[in-house]
Amino acid sequence: MLTASGTFGYGREYTDFIDLSDLGGIIVKGTTLHPREGNAYPRMAETPSGMLNAVGLQNKGVDYFVEHIYPEVSQYDTRVLVNVSGSTVDDYVACAEKIQALDKIPAIELNVSCPNVKQGGMAFGVSCEGIASVVGAVRKVYHKHLMVKLSPNVTSIADIAMAAEAAGADSVSLINTLLGMSIDAEKRRPRLSTVTGGLSGACVKPVALRMVWQVAKAVKIPVIGLGGISSATDAIEFLLAGASAVQIGTANFIDPAVSVKVVRGIEDYCERHHIEAVSSLTGALEI
Amino acid sequence: MTKRIIDLRLVEKREWPQAVLLKLRSDVEPLPEAAPGQFVQVRVDQSPATYLRRPISIHFIDRERRELWLLVRKVGAGTRAMADWPLQTRVNVVFPLGHPYTLPKASKKERCLLVGGGIGLAPLLYLGKMLHEQGHHPMFLLGGRSADDLIQLNEFEQYGELCLTTEDGSAGIKGLVTAHPVLQGPSPDRIYCCGPKPMMVAVARYARQKGLWCEVSLENTMACGIGACLCCVEDTVEGHRCVCQEGPVFNINQLKWQI
Ligand SMILES: Cc1cc2nc3c(=O)[nH]c(=O)nc-3n(C[C@H](O)[C@H](O)[C@H](O)COP(=O)(O)OP(=O)(O)OC[C@H]3O[C@@H](n4cnc5c(N)ncnc54)[C@H](O)[C@@H]3O)c2cc1C
Ligand SMILES: Cc1cc2nc3c(=O)[nH]c(=O)nc-3n(C[C@H](O)[C@H](O)[C@H](O)COP(=O)(O)O)c2cc1C
Ligand code: FES
16 A cells, blocks of 8 residues: 555655554655746645646655655655656656665656646656657666556556556556546636646546556556545455555545555455455456 | 644534634543644535535634634535534544744734734634733734624633724724724734735735734645645745645745735
């Protein structure tokens, strides 16, 4: 069980509520080669059982991460993964190289699927050629575990996942947010400064589950499932659909201790069903 | 100050046409330390329309009774559901959150003007109490559309003098807070302000013109409330800053408002 990028800050935002060592790991915010101020306010609109965001990868850049944040997060008693974003292949490569040098970061999650930045990001994640070019280039320089985060804003997610696998991904995580929109009818104006944004939370779960199921059938590398998980039952559904691990995102905002509750809940489920290894649940859906 | 997720019980309620006062008690543990200007994230229920928590200012804390008071204006699904809670409802809150108002040094007795508009008067009660306890001289300048908006006045009165304005003239001076004659008198050492943005901008402009120290409390829309999502940012002289973490209280010199 991991916490999803962009929803868990750098972990320290949650240490008042939970013990990070109870988690499988945390994935820190999207990090780019250069600092980014992100999009203008308003960046968030609540939707039925979910939310739209248009944060736009606000972060202080990879050098700042290495100098100021890594010393702190490397002390945590949990795995820390860095979510890497960029607008050009060269950016991704340069960013991944810098993070490779950090001993305590066992893996990166390549974000080729952010819908909130003008160029790059999702553009790579929506075509097989695009994803192959970024993953292939990063693979050449990055020798630890390379997780690739897929965009759900595509026609055939299985094809994209296979392209990522062929280009050298060690695992794929899905889904990133679904492109969506919200309008204030009274004011006749969009609710987000960017007009469109990324949908997440409970409302995306059925879509995420379907995509995890399709991808798990199509690739041999591990699949990490996320999208709307807020309970152990949700998490187990993703495992049954074929995920080897899960991430929790938006639910952390509603209950900052939810991640630990999900871990405990999965343990309870395994006890109740006399399951020895959680891994035996992966893909155990009976159809 | 450690943030906590805690279950409280609704023990007392008072309703006005536009707003409701909720007194929430902690039955098991003492309330965490909290400062004026900080806020709580309230879990409303699990209906689709109130998926996220609602940020509400700390109106008052009564440590002996372990009570947290919230003053809520009914504007939408979440705040209306809160107003409908029956007594004894279990209410889950995350608090204390955010950066509080800056209190003057206790050694120096200062004249403080606390300006509140509409539901923006909520955080000023606890602030007024703390200032009063430390021997400062808080004065409340409270404004509303009509007398219906000027609530909890008997509570405010315990800690300082009241100056009132209403847009329709149904109570106090007719007009906006900035029309009140108290602003033409001797200048306060500090101004603390909370209310609708146009009102805060007007007060900030007054403070800037007179060269006075002034803090305002912002209400940007929030998701997490704990600095994790970066949804609530305000453009400041230092770039985008989280209102939930580095605010909601900002000195006007930090903001990029046109004042
Ligand atoms: C730090 C902070 C402290 C706050 N303190 C208080 C408080 O003490 N008492 C109180 O009553 N409210 C307070 N608010 C505002 C409160 O959070 C919102 O009114 C509430 O979230 C609205 O929820 P809803 O479900 O009722 O309305 P929604 O259904 O979400 O919205 C209904 C309508 O209300 C408007 N609205 C939504 N959010 C706000 C907002 N932040 N400000 C103004 N209008 C809004 C929307 O534009 C919409 O038209 C505070 C906000 C912040 C960020
Ligand atoms: C406010 C916010 C910021 C996010 N930032 C990132 C990011 O920087 N990089 C990334 O890969 N995904 C980001 N995401 C997507 C989440 O990691 C996750 O894929 C998505 O929200 C779906 O999962 P959930 O429904 O559990 O939240 C963000 C999501 C939210 C809500
Ligand atoms: S509301 Fe999430 S960072 Fe402020």
